[in-house]
């Protein structure tokens with residue numbers, strides 16, 4: 001760290017916090033991370049073996065430059081750590097013609113010249129016979145899409161940051177934060193810590209932050225299930241793209257990264273609101289199991305429709321589905337990145353870069369106006 005660098009704490013070394021530590025360390029700033037658990041744990045936003053990467057983005061074309069930069073970041077992290085984190089499989093958006101998700105991925109592809117193909121149901125089923133398509137649906141293939149390994153990625157970012165000088169206090173929950181014009185004081189079971197600045201990346205534990213800063217954040221559980229393939233190799237990584245199906249039955253599905261099981265997450269069911277990620281349940285409601293069975297029987301006939309494994313994870317959600325990244329009124333020396341609303345993982349490396357920009361320089365060259373907290377924030381005080 002140079003003598004002029006601020007001392008920086010990162011509260012929450014999960015998806016975004018670990019990447020921020022890494023990006024700060026690459027700039028020669030040895031920040032100090034705190035996590036209630038440890039990088040790689042499965043209690044929060046990033047557990048469950050796989051996450052989707054894609055660039056033709058149904059959530060909005062404003063994300064495409066961020067996603068392109070994130071892709072570079074994933075490859076850099078792979079090179080620096082000697083690990084494979086992102087496997088390109090291609091990704092199918094399957095939707096009835098006229099569906100807004102289909103319109104948006106086409107808009108992204110046209111505006112940014114993204115590598116893609118459009119397939120009729122017949123063409124798609126010739127290429128991917130394990131993924132049935134209805135006659136009224138269209139298939140958009142995002143050739144850049146793929147599968148990320150989330151736990152491995154968070155561990156890679158955190159340990160790379162540590163090897164460059166960062167510190168991570170594991171199993172060390174931050175119980176209170178006091179911020180003033182001179183810096184911040186963190187209270188932990190290990191004692192008090194003083195820093196010039198703090199980055200808050202609490203993910204689905206953002207409830208207290210939301211209350212104290214009057215942010216409209218809600219934590220919701222997303223339940224995923226794994227299904228055993230009937231025939232060996234049918235859903236292998238080398239022949240199965242990720243799927244995002246939109247319409248009356250909406251879900252995402254993954255190739256069998258373990259060689260056996262296909263992970264499915266149903267989107268056309270309510271996602272229960274929970275106080276924080278501490279309240280995740282791995283006992284799904286019978287209605288959810290029934291809806292999942294029905295969807296899998298119809299759209300993934302090559303797997304047994306009774307789940308062999310159930311996972312519960314959570315994320316913090318904003319009303320408009322876009323995250324909050326920036327400074328909040330009433331919280332001096334504090335930068336917040338949270339509210340990723342179920343789609344933040346793929347952007348993690350660029351979010352780490354943005355976090356580092358904001359906490360060090362107070363601003364970033366990345367275009368993140370859609371993430372500006374000013375659209376919600378009024379005033380606040382930091383709580384633990």
Ligand SMILES: Cc1cc2nc3c(=O)[nH]c(=O)nc-3n(C[C@H](O)[C@H](O)[C@H](O)COP(=O)(O)OP(=O)(O)OC[C@H]3O[C@@H](n4cnc5c(N)ncnc54)[C@H](O)[C@@H]3O)c2cc1C
Nearest residue numbers: 012014015016035036044045052174203340342344345346
């Ligand atoms: C089931 C599911 C599927 C998803 N699928 C995708 C996908 O395919 N593609 C995609 O891009 N995104 C996906 N997402 C969204 C993405 O995973 C999340 O947006 C992202 O992981 C959130 O990152 P985060 O850093 O905000 O939170 P987290 O990664 O959960 O990190 C928060 C960290 O803060 C720590 N912490 C909290 N409070 C404290 C405290 N007081 N003191 C110390 N530490 C604390 C926690 O222990 C945790 O490590 C999915 C989310 C879920 C739940």
